[in-house]
Amino acid sequence: MRGFAAILRREVFERRLLGLLALALGLIAVVLPLAPGIRPGGVAVADFQGGLALGFALLLTTILAFFLGSSIVAGDLAERRLGFYFSRPLPGWAIWGGKMAAALALIFGGGILVLAPAVLLGGNLNFDGIWGVGNVISVSGASLIVTWSMLLLLVLVAAHAASVILRARSSWALLDLAALAVVAGLVWGALRRLKLEGVFVRPRFATGESGSGIVVWMELGLLAAVLLSLLVAGALQVIRGRTDLRRAHRVLSQGLWGMLLAAVLLFVGLTAWVLAAGPGDLLGFSGVLAAPAAARTGHWIAFDGPAARRPGYNPSFFYDLDSGRTVHARFSLLSYFNFVGRMDTPAGFSADGRRAVWLEYDGTAFESPVAVFRLDLDRPGSKPVRTAVSFRSSPRGFALSPDGRRIATYEWEGRLRVASVDDGRLLAAARYDSASTFPRLAFAGPDLLRIYEIHLPDLSPRHMVSTPAPVFELDLTASSPQPRKTGELPAMTGGVREWSLSPAGDRVFLRGADALGLFDARTGLPLASLGSGRARGTFLRDGRIAVVEALAGGGRELRIFPADGRSEPRRVPFPEAFTLIVADQPAPGFLRVVTSKRGGAHFRELWQVDLERGTVQRMGTRRLADLKLPQLARSPVDLAGKDGVVWFEPWASRERVALKGPAAPAAAPPR
Amino acid sequence: MNPIALEDLTVRYGQRLALDQVSLTVPEGAVYALLGRNGAGKSSLVRCLLGEQKPSDGRALLLGRDVWRERAAILSEVGVVPEEPDAPPAMTARQLSRFCSRLYPRWDAASVEARLKRFGVPADTPFGKLSKGQKGQVLMALALAGSPRLLVLDDPTLGLDAVARKAVFEELIGDLADRGTTVFITTHDLSGVERIADRVGILREGKLVLDEEMEALKARFRRVSFPRSREAAVGRLTALAPVAVASRGWEVDAVVSRYAEEHLPVEDGPEVSSLTLEEIFIALTGGMEVVE
Numbered sequence: 001m002r003g004f005a006a007i008l009r010r011e012v013f014e015r016r017l018l019g020l021l022a023l024a025l026g027l028i029a030v031v032l033p034l035a036p037g038i039r040p041g042g043v044a045v046a047d048f049q050g051g052l053a054l055g056f057a058l059l060l061t062t063i064l065a066f067f068l069g070s071s072i073v074a075g076d077l078a079e080r081r082l083g084f085y086f087s088r089p090l091p092g093w094a095i096w097g098g099k100m101a102a103a104l105a106l107i108f109g110g111g112i113l114v115l116a117p118a119v120l121l122g123g124n125l126n127f128d129g130i131w132g133v134g135n136v137i138s139v140s141g142a143s144l145i146v147t148w149s150m151l152l153l154l155v156l157v158a159a160h161a162a163s164v165i166l167r168a169r170s171s172w173a174l175l176d177l178a179a180l181a182v183v184a185g186l187v188w189g190a191l192r193r194l195k196l197e198g199v200f201v202r203p204r205f206a207t208g209e210s211g212s213g214i215v216v217w218m219e220l221g222l223l224a225a226v227l228l229s230l231l232v233a234g235a236l237q238v239i240r241g242r243t244d245l246r247r248a249h250r251v252l253s254q255g256l257w258g259m260l261l262a263a264v265l266l267f268v269g270l271t272a273w274v275l276a277a278g279p280g281d282l283l284g285f286s287g288v289l290a291a292p293a294a295a296r297t298g299h300w301i302a303f304d305g306p307a308a309r310r311p312g313y314n315p316s317f318f319y320d321l322d323s324g325r326t327v328h329a330r331f332s333l334l335s336y337f338n339f340v341g342r343m344d345t346p347a348g349f350s351a352d353g354r355r356a357v358w359l360e361y362d363g364t365a366f367e368s369p370v371a372v373f374r375l376d377l378d379r380p381g382s383k384p385v386r387t388a389v390s391f392r393s394s395p396r397g398f399a400l401s402p403d404g405r406r407i408a409t410y411e412w413e414g415r416l417r418v419a420s421v422d423d424g425r426l427l428a429a430a431r432y433d434s435a436s437t438f439p440r441l442a443f444a445g446p447d448l449l450r451i452y453e454i455h456l457p458d459l460s461p462r463h464m465v466s467t468p469a470p471v472f473e474l475d476l477t478a479s480s481p482q483p484r485k486t487g488e489l490p491a492m493t494g495g496v497r498e499w500s501l502s503p504a505g506d507r508v509f510l511r512g513a514d515a516l517g518l519f520d521a522r523t524g525l526p527l528a529s530l531g532s533g534r535a536r537g538t539f540l541r542d543g544r545i546a547v548v549e550a551l552a553g554g555g556r557e558l559r560i561f562p563a564d565g566r567s568e569p570r571r572v573p574f575p576e577a578f579t580l581i582v583a584d585q586p587a588p589g590f591l592r593v594v595t596s597k598r599g600g601a602h603f604r605e606l607w608q609v610d611l612e613r614g615t616v617q618r619m620g621t622r623r624l625a626d627l628k629l630p631q632l633a634r635s636p637v638d639l640a641g642k643d644g645v646v647w648f649e650p651w652a653s654r655e656r657v658a659l660k661g662p663a664a665p666a667a668a669p670p671r
Numbered sequence: 672m673n674p675i676a677l678e679d680l681t682v683r684y685g686q687r688l689a690l691d692q693v694s695l696t697v698p699e700g701a702v703y704a705l706l707g708r709n710g711a712g713k714s715s716l717v718r719c720l721l722g723e724q725k726p727s728d729g730r731a732l733l734l735g736r737d738v739w740r741e742r743a744a745i746l747s748e749v750g751v752v753p754e755e756p757d758a759p760p761a762m763t764a765r766q767l768s769r770f771c772s773r774l775y776p777r778w779d780a781a782s783v784e785a786r787l788k789r790f791g792v793p794a795d796t797p798f799g800k801l802s803k804g805q806k807g808q809v810l811m812a813l814a815l816a817g818s819p820r821l822l823v824l825d826d827p828t829l830g831l832d833a834v835a836r837k838a839v840f841e842e843l844i845g846d847l848a849d850r851g852t853t854v855f856i857t858t859h860d861l862s863g864v865e866r867i868a869d870r871v872g873i874l875r876e877g878k879l880v881l882d883e884e885m886e887a888l889k890a891r892f893r894r895v896s897f898p899r900s901r902e903a904a905v906g907r908l909t910a911l912a913p914v915a916v917a918s919r920g921w922e923v924d925a926v927v928s929r930y931a932e933e934h935l936p937v938e939d940g941p942e943v944s945s946l947t948l949e950e951i952f953i954a955l956t957g958g959m960e961v962v963e
Contacts, residue, residue: 006773084758086723087751091743243723
């Protein structure tokens, strides 16, 4: 340590005039704002003094880091003065450490001396406000100081390495360039893959969930590895390369690129691991969408969710319930930004279940164009196909025609567009100024596009205030189609909590805080009141309506209404059910539902209801997939394995359940 | 234990062999002069000797320890005067002395001051502003102030005028007499080193072609001259191991490396004279034409 301290002291002493320079800058920062005509209007003297002092400190420390980094060791080495130290009883680490410590002492000491007059004479050092730094890069106060310090250290050691490489003027510099290109290329490629897949800096970007995403830790780790590699390589260069510049360069290069390459390969490997997350790695599921019918290859669903051990990554998939085949698609990325009010999945299935169509960013997220993809589910082993339909930015509304061949979008420019998924042809376009941010689009028939100006309340508290929802239609057969208002859905108390369009496009559910109502989908005229604000409605395949209502004394009741909802329903009580979910209609006249009991969260019971006779047959118990983490308890979907998949959205506003698997032996109804 | 022991020291720069299996030892208290033409490998050898360069093969032991591995520990007992004055130019001699005093267990600051005073070197002038001779004196003072057991001087008189060169060697002789320090010196000032060296080594193209006591060396090397009319006698020089033979006017001039009176090539009147170290060096490193 004696040698380290001696070198540190010597190097600082030799550059002691820098202290005076720093102090002079500090005094200028204090005095200059007092001069007339210098200070911008509206800025307090103390703020201006503090701002100037901070600016000078940042400037001086950056310049010092660069110049000391490039000269304090490399200068001695190039001018053959390092031998003076090496011919003394000084270990190599003490030479490197002492010089680097001296450089840091000069840099930070200089910064402190610049700030000192402003601090002592009442200047206001506002780390949060300096040039909006706090707002732009989300660092302020202590974290700004730490970040800046790390950057200065990085500049110092990087300048040293660059200086040694340049001063050596050896052919090894070509290898350095090649290694730099390889390392940079690998990092760029990995970062681009992460960005393309939408691995965010926050666990849930859209919800602003606190904590840092895995990509932040990966990038910080990489930065730390770069810093460490530069530090260790510099030390190795001095310890092993000693006084010969070219040999020192060689040792530096070998150490630096060896360590960096190892770190970068680890980064690339980690990236591959992050992006390898499959459906089984998801902690929960959201945006779940089921194909309305089975394709030849199986029952397909689309979903996304946060991946376990990969905070910030929310991959999305198409999943075949029959075969377990997974197709990775990037539609979830759109829903985290500005797509469709973040309520709808930017993916859809054709009515026959044979085709899936979805939207993806064509590049890294946020400002990239958006492309339309399709997956033909009828063909075994089919792969996603990029269609010719694309958009300059994410559309505000999206709907897929029942035949899966046309896509309707509403774009930021105020344009409705209908295009062919098969060949990208523009089929119709119309100007439309939406009153809401995200109008809901739906095909109400083969050639009819309907637009609902529905606000959903979770977007903003102001939407809790109920407003009527105008309904427009666009006739796609017209030579120059124009949206035409056909009606208006009424205001709901507490705003629209849930809405659902019937498969035929003739009726619509609206659920408010106190009622579930059935309305004419075209005119918005009320057809029937189907239940309370806690009821959930489902349009059945045969046109009837299933409503699940909570019973006053506990339990649930399934109510089957006719298509117009006006007659007295058939009632099937499930008194012990804590939850009741309408699942599927396996055959005309039959309905499958799923119940759970209080405290039996892992088990669901499957029932088959005879809609004509009102009898109930118990199909068996499904044990849900083992929970990986507590969060899964809130999952809307649980994959139970190959023998069947149970989806369960008890807490979400939409409820969709699909079941598969052999029917279990009949059991007594739960009466 | 020999303060210096080189064992098969080999240094390669790519394909070029700078040192080829050099082995030598310097006993305690000896003054060893390593001579060689430019590019012979002296600098590489000194760098290896000081632990600044890792040999490609073999090893250098200083005070019985591998200097590449234990350089810092060993150098507390070694004084070094480099070929090029390499002290930080902004530091004064006094500051340099203060800096070094923190590194050496036995530091004689007073001796530095006294030496500088004796040679009229200003102690408070930045090192970079001193003349070459003054820089050499400062570095010599620093090298000696640590009371070293071993002194390594890498061409300490390079660029000095005759007076300064003489002063360096005389001062060195004086100090060495006092201390009994082992000295390893490389120099082109052969006349200067001839007076102080006990042992001489000569490097030629990376090989140590000679490593011998100074007295023995000078005793066995002689210049033998005889008239050209007796040119047939050249063939009889073999017994004296000629290293260089040249015809000059009417005379044949031969430098022999195993002088013995009974083997003189001619019986009448050969002129035999002793050689200076410089003449031996020139003869050995190719300064004279060998006539077949």
